[in-house]
Amino acid sequence: MIGYYFRLAFASFRRTPGLGILMVLAIAVGIGVCVVTTTYFHALSGNPIWWKSDQLYAVTLDNWDPTEPADPARPTLPPDQLTYKDAETIWHSDIPKRTTIMYRGYGIISGDGVNGPLKPAPATTRVTTGAFFPMFDVPFQYGKGWSDSADTAPEPVIVISHELNQKLFGGIDSVGRTIRWNDTPFRIVGVLAEWEPQPKYYDLTTGNFDSPEDLYVPWKWGETLNIASDGSSNCWKIQDITTFQGFAQSECVWVQGWVELPNMLARSRMQSFLDNYTNEERKHGRYQRPQNNRLTDVDQWLKDQKVVTSDNRVLVGLAFAFLVVCLINTVGLLLAKFLNAAPLSGLRRALGASKKQLFLQHMVEVSTIAGAGAVLGLGFGALGLAGIRALYAMTATSAHPTGAASLMYLNVSSFVTAVTLAVVATVFCGLYPAWRIGRLQPAAYLKNQ
Amino acid sequence: MLEMHNISKIFRADLIETHALRDFSLTVNAGEFVAVTGPSGSGKTTFLNVAGLLESFDTGKYLLDGADVSDLSDDERSRLRNEKIGFIFQGFNLIPDLNIYDNVDVPLRYRRMSAKERNERITSALDLVGLSSRTKHMPSQLSGGQQQRAAIARALAGDPKFLLADEPTGNLDSLMARQVLDLLEQINEMGTTIIMVTHDIELARRAQRNVHVVDGQISDFKSYETRATESFAAASAR
Numbered sequence: 001m002i003g004y005y006f007r008l009a010f011a012s013f014r015r016t017p018g019l020g021i022l023m024v025l026a027i028a029v030g031i032g033v034c035v036v037t038t039t040y041f042h043a044l045s046g047n048p049i050w051w052k053s054d055q056l057y058a059v060t061l062d063n064w065d066p067t068e069p070a071d072p073a074r075p076t077l078p079p080d081q082l083t084y085k086d087a088e089t090i091w092h093s094d095i096p097k098r099t100t101i102m103y104r105g106y107g108i109i110s111g112d113g114v115n116g117p118l119k120p121a122p123a124t125t126r127v128t129t130g131a132f133f134p135m136f137d138v139p140f141q142y143g144k145g146w147s148d149s150a151d152t153a154p155e156p157v158i159v160i161s162h163e164l165n166q167k168l169f170g171g172i173d174s175v176g177r178t179i180r181w182n183d184t185p186f187r188i189v190g191v192l193a194e195w196e197p198q199p200k201y202y203d204l205t206t207g208n209f210d211s212p213e214d215l216y217v218p219w220k221w222g223e224t225l226n227i228a229s230d231g232s233s234n235c236w237k238i239q240d241i242t243t244f245q246g247f248a249q250s251e252c253v254w255v256q257g258w259v260e261l262p263n264m265l266a267r268s269r270m271q272s273f274l275d276n277y278t279n280e281e282r283k284h285g286r287y288q289r290p291q292n293n294r295l296t297d298v299d300q301w302l303k304d305q306k307v308v309t310s311d312n313r314v315l316v317g318l319a320f321a322f323l324v325v326c327l328i329n330t331v332g333l334l335l336a337k338f339l340n341a342a343p344l345s346g347l348r349r350a351l352g353a354s355k356k357q358l359f360l361q362h363m364v365e366v367s368t369i370a371g372a373g374a375v376l377g378l379g380f381g382a383l384g385l386a387g388i389r390a391l392y393a394m395t396a397t398s399a400h401p402t403g404a405a406s407l408m409y410l411n412v413s414s415f416v417t418a419v420t421l422a423v424v425a426t427v428f429c430g431l432y433p434a435w436r437i438g439r440l441q442p443a444a445y446l447k448n449q
Numbered sequence: 450m451l452e453m454h455n456i457s458k459i460f461r462a463d464l465i466e467t468h469a470l471r472d473f474s475l476t477v478n479a480g481e482f483v484a485v486t487g488p489s490g491s492g493k494t495t496f497l498n499v500a501g502l503l504e505s506f507d508t509g510k511y512l513l514d515g516a517d518v519s520d521l522s523d524d525e526r527s528r529l530r531n532e533k534i535g536f537i538f539q540g541f542n543l544i545p546d547l548n549i550y551d552n553v554d555v556p557l558r559y560r561r562m563s564a565k566e567r568n569e570r571i572t573s574a575l576d577l578v579g580l581s582s583r584t585k586h587m588p589s590q591l592s593g594g595q596q597q598r599a600a601i602a603r604a605l606a607g608d609p610k611f612l613l614a615d616e617p618t619g620n621l622d623s624l625m626a627r628q629v630l631d632l633l634e635q636i637n638e639m640g641t642t643i644i645m646v647t648h649d650i651e652l653a654r655r656a657q658r659n660v661h662v663v664d665g666q667i668s669d670f671k672s673y674e675t676r677a678t679e680s681f682a683a684a685s686a687r
Contacts, residue, residue, distance in 0.1 A: 004558055011546045347542050350503055351556040351603070352531020354524045443498040446538055446615075 001357075005364035012365055016337060020369065023333045027373025027429070030326030031421050032380025037319035038417050039385060041312050048197035049136060052260075053298040055097075056135065057267070059090055059257040061278055062292035065236040069289075070253075077304060078292045079234060081205060084248035087255040089277060091129060091219075095270045096259035098135040102128035103255050104206060104231035105222055107215055111179040113168040118179070123164065123214040125181070125230075126203075127222040133159070133190075135260050136202060141165070143175035143190035146218055154220035158186035164214040165191045181215060182225055199307050201298055203256050205232035208307050229254040251286070259295070271295055323421065327428050334369075334433040338362060346442035355438040362437055366430030374421070451477040451500060451611060451642070456509035458495055458665075469495040470506065471665040477644060479610070482637040484656035485646045492665035493646040494615060500644060501534050501613045502526045514610055531559050535604030535641075539616035541596040543588040543603075549575070550584040553603045560607065574602040578632060594625030601632060605641075612636065614645040618652060630655060 013020040047053050062078035063086065064070040070079040082090070087101040107125035110118050132138065133145035142165075146157045158181060165174055177188050192212075199208040221227065226244040235241075235252035247254075261267045274293040281287050296304060338345070345358055353361075458470040469492045477483050487493050498504040499511070502518060511518050514533055518526065535556075536542075543552045553574055557567045575581045578598040588596055597617060604612055614633065618626035630652060637643050645656065653659050661668045 001558070001561070015546050343542075344544055347544065348555065348559075349527070350501065350530070350536050350542075352527055352559040352607070354527035354559075356524065357527075357559060441504065443494075443503040446503070446536075446542060 001360075002364060005361045006368065008361060009365040009368040012337075012341070013368075016340075019333060019337050023330050023337075023369050024372045024376060026326045026330045026333070027370055028376035028380055030323035031374055031377025032384060034319045034323050034421055035377060035381030035417060036384035036388070037316045039381070040388065041316050043198065046198065047298055047302060048199070048201060049298055052137070055260055055262055056298050057259050057261055057270075057295040058298075058301045059259055059274070060294045060296065061086055061274065061287070062289050063251055063253070063278075063281075063287055064289055066288035070234070070236070074304075076292075078294060079253045080305065081232070081234070081253035082255045082257045083251060083253055084255055086277075087257045090257050090259065090274075093259075093270070093273055095261075095266060095273055097262050097266070098131040098260040100129050100132045100135050100202075100258045101219065101255055102126055102132060102203070103222070103229045104203065104213065105217075105227040106230040107181050107217075107227070108183070109168075109179055109181055109215070110183070111185070112177075114170045114172065118168065123181075125215040125217060125227075126213040127217055127219060127227060129219045131260075132202075132216065135258065136197070139193040139195055141191045141193040142173045143188070145190055145216075151219040154218040154224060156184065156186045157189045157218065159190040159192065159216040160188055161192050161212065161214050162194045181217060182227065184221075184225060186217065199302065201302060201307075202258060203231065204305050204307065205256070208305075223248065261295070267295060330369075330429045331432060334366065334429055335436065338433045338437045342437065342440055343446070345437050345440060346444065346446055349442035350446055359434045359438045362434035363430050366434065370429065377421075450479050450512070450514065451475075451644070452510075452512040453500070454510040456499060456506045456511060458492075458499060458504065458506045469665050470499065473509070473666060475660060475667060477642060479642055480637070480640055482634070482643045482655075482657045483645070483660060484653035484658070485644060485660045485662060486648065486650075486653050487662035487668075491662045493662050495665070496662065497613050497615050497644070497646050500611075501536060502530045527559070531556055531607065533610045535607060535609035535612045537597070537600055537604050537612065537614040537617045539619040541588070541593070541600045541620070543596055543599060545588055548585050548587055549580060549591070549599045549602075552588065552599060553606050556603065556607045570606045570608070571602075574606040575599075577605065577636075578602045592625070593621050594628060597621060597625070597629050598632065601629070601636070605636065610642060612641050612643045614643065614647075616647055617645060618647070618649060626652070 049056065058080075059082065060078040060080060061082060062070070063083060064079055069075040069077075071077060082101070091099050091101045093099065103126075105125045105127040107123050108120050109123045110120040112118065126132070129151050130146040130148060133140070138145075141162055143159075145159055146155065149155070150157055158179065160168070160174070160179075165171060168174070168179070169177070174188050174191055178185050179188065180186070195212060197212070200210050200212065203210075223244060228244055228247050231254065233252055233254040235250065237251040239246070239250050239252075241247050241250050241252070259270060261270055271293065274295070275291060278287045278291060278293055348358060348361075349355075453473055453475045456470050456473040457468070458473075460467040460469055473492070473496060475496075485493050485496060495504065499506050500513075502513070502521075513529065516529065518529065521529065543549075544555065547555070550571055553571045554567060557570060562570075571584075572581065575584060578601050580595060580598055580602060583591060583595065583599075588599070591599065597620075601617075612633070617633070618629050621629060626649070633643055633645070634655065643656075645652070647653055
């Protein structure tokens with residue numbers, strides 16, 4: 001019977017194509033808008049390391065000005081980065097399973113590429129401890145990261161991104177080759193596979209959706225080569241800073257600190273460690289604000305740093321409200337269409353159709369309309385997302401590339417959302433008109449048909 | 450057999466009550482051809498709708514082929530209607546966007562028959578009404594008489610025991626009306642009970658029995674012809 005009902009649905013569509021197209025468009029536009037906004041929202045609010053989000057903690061300590069918070073808009077939060085010396089103290093703790101301290105540095109690369117000598121060129125660089133790679137599950141195409149000892153020595157080893165390896169060496173296994181970074185030779189020990197965590201949760205200070213860096217060098221190379229931060233640095237205290245050492249000893253915050261704590265016991269111990277440390281520092285004149293040392297997991301970190309703004313949530317709410325308006329219009333159109341065809345329904349009742357069968361017939365018709373609306377809505381959604389990507393492309397620059405555009409595609413989540421919406425649309429759009437048509441007295445229409 | 454005992458049907462709209470049927474009692478035996486006549490608004494169509502299980506009734510008892518239909522659910526009434534009753538309407542009531550074959554197929558679809566059995570029944574019914582060469586035609590491509598024959602084929606395809614016809618020739622010219630009536634008589638001779646509501650005296654005269662309805666009640670059981678003759682005689686005497 002279902003096949004028969006589908007045939008009737010198409011016959012009904014042919015009978016009033018204008019009305020049918022209007023209903024499909026109403027559903028499609030509503031679903032398209034919802035798909036675009038939910039995809040956008042998911043892209044912005046996604047946790048790219050959800051599988052170990054509850055083991056990774058951003059470390060923040062409130063060393064800020066006693067008279068005012070680091071961010072007056074969020075006065076309960078400590079600064080979002082650490083001072084160099086605090087970061088090193090945390091690094092030396094043996095409580096975490098892993099500890100990463102890092103910052104974004106500047107670098108010029110040169111040397112021999114696959115096509116001969118490389119012209120010196122700027123490359124974004126992350127100065128980091130070696131735990132960065134296993135801690136954030138960074139995938140390697142060739143080779144691997146470096147050991148803890150390479151951080152302190154420091155050893156002249158370097159890890160390069162997939163994209164840089166393509167650019168310099170045409171994508172071949174370049175492990176073992178040497179390139180120069182800031183005029184110092186480094187041996188390549190690892191090449192990353194394609195990797196673009198969005199948002200770039202481990203360092204949001206240079207932009208929530210910045211691409212990862214081109215190069216990764218061991219932590220102590222920053223101090224050795226006097227490479228200070230090329231990212232965000234914030235200071236509250238007037239200090240005379242002219243050297244790297246001066247910067248490292250200052251109250252300026254410019255280092256990101258993360259620890260991996262496998263269980264609550266470890267977390268509790270780490271919290272005690274931080275509290276004890278800041279209490280000790282307080283005795284030496286630092287940390288004059290109320291104690292506010294935080295270990296923040298990735299989910300909470302993204303919320304605290306307002307990666308998803310309330311504007312985006314309002315946008316999603318508005319999109320769903322728009323869908324509801326579209327659906328209400330569709331219900332009205334369906335009701336008009338079904339009531340217009342009431343004599344045919346009366347006839348079918350006279351010929352033996354039960355109320356249940358008529359209801360099912362009309363639900364199949366509604367499902368067909370909703371299905372067409374969903375397919376077209378996906379198309380509209382894809383168009384909308386293409387528009388957003390185009391907007392990102394217009395606003396992105398080489399200095400501030402944005403990875404968010406790469407997330408603005410229809411994906412499984414978008415597809416499921418659209419299909420679910422279509423089902424909900426079917427239920428909401430179809431139930432009432434189909435029920436109404438089944439309740440009509442057939443005799444009233446037979447004489448007048 | 451169709452038996453109605455003291456059936457009442459009242460239509461209510463706001464404060465107005467219309468008694469469409471009052472203590473309506475009628476028995477139609479299997480194989481009979483009964484014509485129901487009466488002035489407009491007398492309750493003929495209401496009777497046909499109640500008989501065809503399209504409308505419920507307020508009081509009384511109705512046995513259709515031995516089954517009491519008073520307390521049947523909607524599903525049961527629909528099934529009974531589909532299996533035992535065929536309808537023919539004044540306006541043909543064919544579905545305009547289905548071809549003739551698919552129109553005849555409609556009642557069979559609700560009976561969940563196999564495609565093969567449906568095809569046999571449709572072919573046979575269209576053969577009987579002489580439309581086997583018009584299966585792919587749309588209703589709008591047929592004349593009024595052909596459309597009514599297609600509607601009769603649809604009513605017959607389910608092999609019903611009762612054929613309920615509401616002014617079946619009302620929209621046809623006299624030639625086509627005669628052809629349709631010939632067809633109905635042929636169907637009746639094959640054993641189908643026919644109840645036909647009509648205004649047409651000629652048509653009523655060809656039925657085996659006439660029932661005259663006035664104000665929702667049966668006025669008497671005399672044939673229309675007898676009553677017409679009596680009226681004529683009375684007028685002449687004056």
